[in-house]
Amino acid sequence: MLFGRAKRNPITIADKGVKTWKYATCGYCSTGCALEIGLDAAGRPVSTRGVADAPVNRGKACIKGLFEHEVFTSSGRGTRPLSRASRHAPFAPVSWDEALDTMAERIKAIQAAHGRDAFAVVSTGQLLTEEFYTLGKLVRGVIGTNAYDGNTTLCMASAVSGYKRSFGSDGPPGAYADFDHTDCLLAFGSNLPEQHPIIYWRLAEAREQRRFPVIVVDPRVTMFAQMADLHLPIRPGTDLALLNALAHVILDEGLEDRDYIDAHTRMDNDFHKVLDEHAPDKAARVCGIDADTIRHVARTYAKAGAAMTIWTMGINQSTHGSDGVAAINNLNLLTGNVGKPGGGPLSITGQCNAMGTREWSSCSGLPGYRQLEDAADRTEIARFWGVDADFFPQSRGPTQTDIFPAIETGAIRGLWLVATNPMTSMANTERVRRALSSLDFLVVQDAYADVETVDFAHLYLPAALWGEKTGVFTNTERRVNLVEKITEPPGEARPDHEIFSALAQRWEQGRKMRFPKETAEVFDEMRTLSRGRLLDISGMTHERLRAARGLQWPCPEGAERGAPRLYADGHFAHEDGKARLLALPFDDNNERPDADYPFWLNSGRLVEHFHTRTKTGKLGNLNKFSPQPFMEINPDAARALGIGNMDYVRLVSRRGEAVVMAQLTARVPQDMVFIPFHFHDCVNRLTLGLLDPHSRQPAFKQCAVRVERVDQAEAARMEANARAF
Ligand code: SF4
Numbered sequence: 001m002l003f004g005r006a007k008r009n010p011i012t013i014a015d016k017g018v019k020t021w022k023y024a025t026c027g028y029c030s031t032g033c034a035l036e037i038g039l040d041a042a043g044r045p046v047s048t049r050g051v052a053d054a055p056v057n058r059g060k061a062c063i064k065g066l067f068e069h070e071v072f073t074s075s076g077r078g079t080r081p082l083s084r085a086s087r088h089a090p091f092a093p094v095s096w097d098e099a100l101d102t103m104a105e106r107i108k109a110i111q112a113a114h115g116r117d118a119f120a121v122v123s124t125g126q127l128l129t130e131e132f133y134t135l136g137k138l139v140r141g142v143i144g145t146n147a148y149d150g151n152t153t154l155c156m157a158s159a160v161s162g163y164k165r166s167f168g169s170d171g172p173p174g175a176y177a178d179f180d181h182t183d184c185l186l187a188f189g190s191n192l193p194e195q196h197p198i199i200y201w202r203l204a205e206a207r208e209q210r211r212f213p214v215i216v217v218d219p220r221v222t223m224f225a226q227m228a229d230l231h232l233p234i235r236p237g238t239d240l241a242l243l244n245a246l247a248h249v250i251l252d253e254g255l256e257d258r259d260y261i262d263a264h265t266r267m268d269n270d271f272h273k274v275l276d277e278h279a280p281d282k283a284a285r286v287c288g289i290d291a292d293t294i295r296h297v298a299r300t301y302a303k304a305g306a307a308m309t310i311w312t313m314g315i316n317q318s319t320h321g322s323d324g325v326a327a328i329n330n331l332n333l334l335t336g337n338v339g340k341p342g343g344g345p346l347s348i349t350g351q352c353n354a355m356g357t358r359e360w361s362s363c364s365g366l367p368g369y370r371q372l373e374d375a376a377d378r379t380e381i382a383r384f385w386g387v388d389a390d391f392f393p394q395s396r397g398p399t400q401t402d403i404f405p406a407i408e409t410g411a412i413r414g415l416w417l418v419a420t421n422p423m424t425s426m427a428n429t430e431r432v433r434r435a436l437s438s439l440d441f442l443v444v445q446d447a448y449a450d451v452e453t454v455d456f457a458h459l460y461l462p463a464a465l466w467g468e469k470t471g472v473f474t475n476t477e478r479r480v481n482l483v484e485k486i487t488e489p490p491g492e493a494r495p496d497h498e499i500f501s502a503l504a505q506r507w508e509q510g511r512k513m514r515f516p517k518e519t520a521e522v523f524d525e526m527r528t529l530s531r532g533r534l535l536d537i538s539g540m541t542h543e544r545l546r547a548a549r550g551l552q553w554p555c556p557e558g559a560e561r562g563a564p565r566l567y568a569d570g571h572f573a574h575e576d577g578k579a580r581l582l583a584l585p586f587d588d589n590n591e592r593p594d595a596d597y598p599f600w601l602n603s604g605r606l607v608e609h610f611h612t613r614t615k616t617g618k619l620g621n622l623n624k625f626s627p628q629p630f631m632e633i634n635p636d637a638a639r640a641l642g643i644g645n646m647d648y649v650r651l652v653s654r655r656g657e658a659v660v661m662a663q664l665t666a667r668v669p670q671d672m673v674f675i676p677f678h679f680h681d682c683v684n685r686l687t688l689g690l691l692d693p694h695s696r697q698p699a700f701k702q703c704a705v706r707v708e709r710v711d712q713a714e715a716a717r718m719e720a721n722a723r724a725f
Contacts, residue, residue, distance in 0.1 A: 016038060016046040016047040019039060020038070022036065022484050023051070023482065023484050024466070025473045026068060026352060027467065028064045028352055029352060030196070030351060030352060030476045031198045032474075032477070033061055034056060034481060035065055038069070039486070039487075046069060047069055048069045050065070054550070062607065064608070064622060065198075067621045071465060071466070072465065072487055075450075075618050076448045076450035076451075077449065078460060079462055079490050080491055080492050081094050081459070081462060082460040083099060086458070087456055091460065100499075100502055101506065103459055103506075106414060107414060107441075110413045111143075111144075114411075116145050117145050117397060118145075118412055120403045121139050121145065121149075122149055122422070123357065123361065123420065124151050125152045125156075127356070127357070128472060129356035129357075129472045129474060129480070131496045131497040133360040133522055138500045138510070140392060142509050147412055148362075148363055149363050149364075149398070149399045149400040150420075151400060152354045152358065153401055153695070154426065154700075155313070156350060156354050157321075157399070157692075158316040158317075159172075159311075159315075160695065161321075163325065165326050165580065166579055166582065167566075168572050169369055169573035170359075172476060173339060173565055174343075175565055176199060176202045178344070178564075178565070179205075179206035180209070182342035184215070184301055184306075185309075186215045186308070187216045187218075187224065188311040189239070190313075191224050193223040213304075214228045214230075215300070216228035218232075219600070219668075221667045230297070232289050237590045237699065238288070239314070239315055240323050240324050240327055241278060241286040243328060244274065244278035244283065245280050246294065246298040246331055247278075249295050249298035249299070250298050250331075250335065251334065253299070253302075261333065261581070264578055265333050265578055266580055277585070280292075301331070301335060302334075306343040307343055308332075308337065308343050308345070309328045309331065309332060309344075309345050310346050311324075311348065312348045312350070313604070315328070316695075319589055319691070319693075320586065322695045323582075323692075325347070329582075332345050339566065340568075347476070350611075351611070352473050353473040353474060355473075355474035365396060366381045367529055368529045368533055369535055372392060381529075384529065386512055386513050401689070401696045401697070404435045408435050414443075415441075415442050419446055419496070421452060421612040423453050423456075424612035424680045425611065425612050426689070426698075428684065428688065429656065433456075439456070443459045443460075444456075447464065448614050461499055462490075463493060464494060465489065468487060468488065469495035469497065470482075471483055471519040472545060474553075478535075479552045480553060481550030482546050482550075484546075501515035523540075523542060527541075534566070536553060536554040536556045537554075539557045539562075540555055548561070590702040597704035599671055600672040600702065600703075601675070601686055602674045603675050603676065605678070606626045606678065608625045611678065612680065613679065629660045629675060631662055631707075632663050632665050633673050633707065634672070638662060642709060643662050643664075646662065647661070648661055648715030649662050649707050649708060650710045651707055651708075652707075653685075653704065653706075656685035656686055658683065658685045659710060673705065687700050
């Protein structure tokens with residue numbers, strides 16, 4: 001195939017022999033790109049392309065998406081269930097029946113001896129939504145443990161919590177289409193070009209049509225910051241002080257939308273009192289952004305016809321994550337931007353289906369944004385599932401970040417990890433290692449048998465990957481889209497949905513309940529349960545989703561299309577219909593650099609890798625660009641320590657040590673180092689992970705380290721051993 005000018009510099013694209021294309025939503029990030037996977041004459045996946053008429057990506061895909069067909073043949077896949085009596089014994093293959101019988105027996109024994117909540121379940125943001133719903137039915141309706149969460153607590157819990165506190169419900173109010181209408185975009189802690197390249201492309205395309213200011217708040221001069229009109233290099237962990245100062249200026253200068261505030265919000269009594277403590281001159285000393293710049297940004301935002309805020313982990317992964325989100329909501333409520341085209345808050349989610357688990361997995365409540373705390377919700381779901389309503393707990397149980405400390409105390413004795421890898425993803429690796437080692441029973445259900453947590457497991461269940469099963473994902477802008485089965489799972493690996501349903505049959509209660517065989521039937525259950533609710537998907541079917549290349553919720557039955565944004569009528573999900581303007585005092589409670597540990601440790605993503613590299617670390621076309629961890633350090637700081645570019649260094653925190661290669665760059669200030677978070681036995685050996693009090697999300701981005709020179713030959717050997725696959 002030829003591209004470019006026919007006679008000059010034509011580009012030849014290798015013919016992969018594609019005979020058919022199959023439709024799927026990308027299985028990496030939450031952007032939700034619609035892709036087609038090309039199959040050759042033998043039915044092998046050989047190519048990937050973006051879908052031209054898809055509203056999200058309009059034919060584009062980033063480097064991860066473009067090589068997505070390669071995951072099906074990546075190394076390390078599990079093909080048979082494996083079992084062992086103790087974690088020091090060798091694994092032996094077992095049949096699925098033996099594996100699930102053992103699992104059910106061990107769960108029942110642990111619960112009988114130590115109580116129902118002594119067995120915990122931690123899942124992911126990467127299953128199909130129908131699978132999340134089925135897992136929730138199994139955990140809440142059959143196994144009956146309240147120690148149940150998803151790894152989204154490490155990622156989006158603060159956004160969920162902030163939305164609930166401000167608006168009365170989870171659910172990002174905005175859409176990518178808002179880039180086409182906005183007059184000002186403010187971004188907090190989001191390196192969009194690397195994290196979500198296609199969302200960034202949508203933004204860049206909108207700016208080519210129409211100039212509007214982009215303001216990026218980030219302690220590091222990220223790729224996004226380099227492309228912004230204004231970069232605010234904020235002191236780590238102080239976003240809340242800056243946001244309060246912006247609100248202060250808006251009210252002080254009479255720039256607020258008084259009519260909107262009066263009609264649609266309820267203000268905390270001490271709202272003004274807290275803002276009074278955040279006058280720009282005072283806030284500048286906390287957040288490191290000068291007072292004039294704070295005033296300039298506040299005026300620009302408030303005077304824009306429509307203004308929007310996006311953010312990612314820079315806000316969420318903080319001890320003030322939930323408050324930071326609520327403060328972003330405050331900013332948009334004060335300026336009347338929520339529900340307006342081009343306006344409002346839009347959290348940029350991490351995993352491909354983090355939204356699906358928020359909506360339907362029952363981790364933090366019951367399906368369809370129902371709450372365990374609400375008796376009517378408990379009764380409705382109990383009737384629908386055929387469960388005694390008293391079987392449900394009356395409030396949410398421990399989050400993932402509380403489950404691990406409960407393992408340390410012995411309150412939790414058994415754990416089931418589904419498609420998540422806490423040995424790499426959680427803060428303070430050494431503590432996680434000790435917790436996993438102490439379990440009476442650990443089940444790891446994952447597509448890969450070589451994921452780090454399998455070392456600690458008693459039972460391993462091989463799962464199908466994305467593209468080896470059919471179902472839906474929800475993306476960052478509430479768009480539900482289809483993933484079709486492209487190829488068969490390897491060996492005896494099974495779709496997670498089938499594993500959950502088969503396990504449920506090991507309980508009498510599970511046999512009484514309905515666990516449909518096909519995910520399309522599960523989707524029909526969800527449609528029924530969604531009718532009339534904020535996340536109404538009753539107007540969607542798998543076929544309609546395929547034809548429309550995804551639909552946004554709410555999309556009630558009969559609707560021609562989904563709603564692009566929430567709260568357009570100014571009616572919110574709190575009982576009185578009003579949003580809350582929350583008073584949010586700032587308490588600077590992070591670990592901070594000092595004489596012994598003089599650097600801030602910051603972390604973030606690389607465009608080539610996804611999360612803990614379980615998949616992308618195996619794909620040559622991705623791994624070759626970013627094969628090993630590195631540390632960005634400012635050249636002046638490096639010179640003072642006698643460290644040269646590409647030298648190995650040892651990073652030391654109060655939790656542990658890691659050896660990485662130094663990259664000298666002025667992207668980081670002199671008192672900060674930055675490490676990509678994807679690599680095992682690296683950044684999270686150092687992190688502290690203090691928790692946000694509302695969301696229980698850890699602060700991955702704010703702790704203190706020191707940098708030491710090391711013997712270069714020895715470090716190179718250690719590094720090579722650690723990365724060997
Ligand atoms: Fe996949 Fe995200 Fe890349 Fe789109 S931007 S192709 S969803 S990884």
